[in-house]
Amino acid sequence: MEHHAAGEDIAQPAAVLDHLLRSRHSCRAFSEDAVPRPVIESILASAQRTPSWCNTQPWQLAVLSGASTRAFRAALLEHVAGAQAAPDIAFPEAYRGVYQERRRACGLQLYEAVGVARGDREASGRQARENFRLYGAPHVAIVTTDAALGQYGAVDCGAYVSTFMLAAQAHGVACIAQAALAAHASFIRAWLGIADERRVICGISFGYADAAHPANQFRTARATLVEAVDWRE
Ligand SMILES: Cc1cc2nc3c(=O)[nH]c(=O)nc-3n(C[C@H](O)[C@H](O)[C@H](O)COP(=O)(O)O)c2cc1C
Numbered sequence: 001m002e003h004h005a006a007g008e009d010i011a012q013p014a015a016v017l018d019h020l021l022r023s024r025h026s027c028r029a030f031s032e033d034a035v036p037r038p039v040i041e042s043i044l045a046s047a048q049r050t051p052s053w054c055n056t057q058p059w060q061l062a063v064l065s066g067a068s069t070r071a072f073r074a075a076l077l078e079h080v081a082g083a084q085a086a087p088d089i090a091f092p093e094a095y096r097g098v099y100q101e102r103r104r105a106c107g108l109q110l111y112e113a114v115g116v117a118r119g120d121r122e123a124s125g126r127q128a129r130e131n132f133r134l135y136g137a138p139h140v141a142i143v144t145t146d147a148a149l150g151q152y153g154a155v156d157c158g159a160y161v162s163t164f165m166l167a168a169q170a171h172g173v174a175c176i177a178q179a180a181l182a183a184h185a186s187f188i189r190a191w192l193g194i195a196d197e198r199r200v201i202c203g204i205s206f207g208y209a210d211a212a213h214p215a216n217q218f219r220t221a222r223a224t225l226v227e228a229v230d231w232r233e
Helices: 013-023 037-047 066-081 097-114 121-136 147-170 185-192
Strands: 060-064 139-146 174-178 198-207
Touching: 013 147, 037 060, 037 147, 060 066, 066 121, 066 139, 066 185, 097 121, 121 174, 121 198, 139 147, 147 174, 147 198, 185 198
Parallel strands: none
Antiparallel strands: 060 139, 139 198, 174 198
16 A cells, blocks of 8 residues: 555545545556455455445345466456457447547556557557456456346446445455456356346456556546536535
């Protein structure tokens, strides 16, 4: 975890929260060290407090560790080698304007960090496949929602993913949400024996960061409030 600024009183709840939000980042290289089960349970127990519409709590998780993670990684890598993406929830058709710019900016940051040259399709493909290696994480959580709860079920699961990531950060556990895994929803459902009516939202690979790895050396920017908020008084 990053150190907080001098004079910042991180004993205050708002400061603690802000510190967690500012110090977390998506981890794309992990050490092999497993996260102890009580720590995972603590993260999951905190994330259970996520609010949801009508308190439906539509999220369910398959949490993989040890041999399960290794077997899942191997099967997924084999599957994606010959499969087309087929997510339950349609991926964006296009990124335009500011969204295209932001997507490109964070992609370039990653490529620069890991040394993928512009236009090097083989290297960018290799980096994209890291998703299916779970970036070397010892654990992955597959987050699903009930199809009958529709788009708001997915919204609730998005909130859950965010709470999970913050709780993980609070425990010094690194993670990354991965929609890339949801591209292979049917395979995941079949491999994990998840019911047909459940829709795959994303995966969250987690563990302890390989802090020195090039993929973990950059931090993404955020738009200012001016860009995000239209004040009406
Ligand atoms: C729902 C969701 C899905 C994501 N899917 C992927 C993914 O498939 N692969 C990946 O490398 N990063 C993925 N990310 C990570 C984002 O790229 C990252 O959160 C964003 O660039 C902001 O950077 P930060 O998380 O380091 O703050 C995903 C993040 C979210 C919230």
